[in-house]
Amino acid sequence: MYNKDNAPEIAINTCLKCAKVNLYVFSQRDKRKANTTALSLDMLEENSSDGYYLPDSKQARLLDTTLYDLIQTYFLRKQYLTAFILDLILNDNVFSISKNGAEFSIKKLKQRLMSLDKDYCKGFAITYGISCSSIENAIKYIQPNGLDRNIDRVLTTLKHNKELYGWLHNAY
């Protein structure tokens, strides 16, 4: 390449070829990984690999599944408001930005609780394995009358929930 007039072109072409191969490998990664794992029973759990696994909805969570189980339990015990509030805190934006950073906002939480729609039901149903229709029925129980008081009650109960506290304490 040295002393050639078209040296830049040769360098660029080489790099483009390299980038093309990298992109091709990347684009075929799912296929390649799926094939290798299926081929060998000895390698079902590898000590090291290229670190790529297909996303799993449960494993991809930032938090442990304990909290998800807890929300599911609350819902099945018909403590709908508690389940929705915990879910919104965990998965939705109920924080407002202030000078001190993000702060939990009861106003936002209330707004979100009053605007739970079909999309939310679908997401909730997928996350916790509950049927969409029972979630839609549960949402009907959330009424604006006395909502502030109910939210306060739920948040106080959660604050004193030993199971939740213990879990958070161990998690961090």
Place this chain on the structure above:
Amino acid sequence: MFELYEQIAEQVPNWNSLTKSELCYNYLKCKDAGDPLADSYLAGLLVKYIKKIQIDYNSQLYKNITEEQYYDAMIDSILAVLHDKV
């Protein structure tokens, strides 16, 4: 994107007749001298490569990669060579 680069390149009257290497040399020369024409030479070079990149992408080999991702990766490679990062 393509049209925009072409417009920028047209500030150099004969850019289309220059080879890719000549465009590179001129770009680096102008860039070192702080000449605003550097952008035009670079745009000219990218236009010449974009045609090639377009054909490659349309070969249908890259099903999980968007056209935008593909172009970005290719243009990054070109810039990496020009900016001595290879």
